[in-house]
Amino acid sequence: MSTTAKPALTIRLCEPRGFCAGVDRAIQIVVLALKRFGAPVYVRHEIVHNKYVVEGLRGMGAVFVRELDAIPDDGQPVVFSAHGVPKSIPAEAARREMLYLDATCPLVSKVHKQAMRHMRLGRQVLLIGHRGHPEVVGTMGQLPDGAVILIETEEDVAAFEPTDAAALGFVTQTTLSVDDTAGILAALQHKFPLLHAPSSESICYATTNRQDAVKAAAPGTSLFLIVGAPNSSNSKRLVEVAERAGASVAVLVQGLQDMPWEHVIPDTTIALSAGASAPEILTDAILEALRTRFELRIELVQTAIETENFPVMRSLRDVPLAKEDMAFVNGQGAAAQALIN
Template sequence: MTVLDMPSPNVAATKPALRLKLCEPRGFCAGVDRAIQIVVLALKKYGAPVYVRHEIVHNKYVVDGLRDMGAVFVKELHEVPDDGQPVVFSAHGVPKSVPARAEARDMFYLDATCPLVSKVHKQGLRHVKLGRHVLLIGHAGHPEVVGTLGQLPEGTVTLIETEEDVSAFEPADPSALGFITQTTLSVDDTAGVVKALQAKFPEMQAPSSESICYATTNRQDAVKVAAPETDLFVVVGAPNSSNSKRLVEVAKRFGARDAMLVENEREIPWESLKTGATIALSAGASAPDILIDAIIAKARENFDVDLEIVQTAEENELFPVMRSLRDVPLTEADMAFVNGSA
């Protein structure tokens, strides 16, 4: 029985009422699930340590849990000793130079790049192959953007962050442009940038399919439905999680009176919630459900909670791990961690 199935405890008459709107989908996406699974399976098959370049996903709870299992997180490959143990590349993707350096050192590496990020890499390379200069819509410095920029030949790509960047950009050949986007952007903000690009460069070519991933879109759609008439919209996610920060922005834009990004239940200002208040709850694609469960449990400790599910889509996507790890058995505890429920 999950925390959602549990009845609220008997409440005293003085316990204030609270309406809690819980978004679905929320939390782990298929790419995050796959990346975490790769690290856990590698630890099972090869033993500790398993090195991970950068955070495997942007979530402290997940990173700390993997560290407790024996994962060692490093910033760059020069921190990895030549001990024959595997190194895992994060779900955000890496520049081509990273596996090249690993191969130069005969390192054993496992690439946990999300397949949807890899799809964006291929879309960019297709533009280049067709003679187009690539416009990458995204946030400077984000690991996914760094990785995508590093997939394309030097001089073939320009980063576009805002509509102001569109105004300032003057290409050598306006008729030979193609765009791609970071997978975790705000759908609405990106549409504005794309519209500005299309108005200025009508011959610009779109990618062969949508670049923003299904999980980002689905989570934003659920937030849009839940946000109106909400006193506080709580998004669970890491401060460096792009898709989580976008959910906070979407909540404010679509009617929430206030919205905040938290990492756990202790960061929520429970004492400021008045009786009869309405809060909504979602989570970024790298936040495990155990953190959501803790927030709901804390709410029920302090309030008479009326729980409402706001569901806008069902997600059944599954991204398999590489063949070399598919025969490794996982315990129920391992699977609970991979799935975000423990």
């Protein structure tokens, strides 16, 4: 009986990809809270922007709400998402004597502090970011109404006229495209030479690292797959970075169900990465599906090694997690490493 050899396909697998330390910490907080306090544990908004993660936590007993007024006074805790919240939210929780756990990424909290420092020094605060994104809402909500001016484009820079051009300070949303932000920042610095920078970089290490790996992997690829949610800012920026860096086609997929098989062409090179809130299990499923159809050659494109770890709050550190809980927190990825080895 004759057998037909599978066609060849080269995959450039980006590293780092997927969960960052801030996302990992936020998911841990919800899982640990469920272990300590039992269900339900309420979560204001999506803990991170990923449907798989949200549905998995919902299955464990998490209840996702838009606002605190949807939570009954039943004594159960509420978790604030990794994107951060305006100051009014914990203030309302405290007024209602709710037990709340703040899962804001420490790097987002750093941006909050940078913005408050600008204001404390008498500067008008400019926030480079995307209107309506939860992180932007949270950052603007650290200061009084009207104290933060949102800058989304270079056109916004051209239109902005400050009260005092010598008393301006900027911060940025952590998940922006490094290249896009550079253009807006250059326009700001050209128009306002005395603009004050934050004390350290606002765009987070994970965003920068994932974009650098995508830039390195993209040239000459026929398809670049980015695993992530359509409401994930950092994932959407990775698609844009891939297209600019040379990928013929770049596509955002939530998982295997979204695979654009018509763009997977034998004897070509494709690339694969994942946004900071996408668990490795979703990347694994795509790799396994590709392996059933093609003879795969894996090229690891590694541009950084991430060792960051953000511990959870002290009140949850002694809660033990079962092996299956740790697998969920860590994204349950193993197939990619097996293929590389």
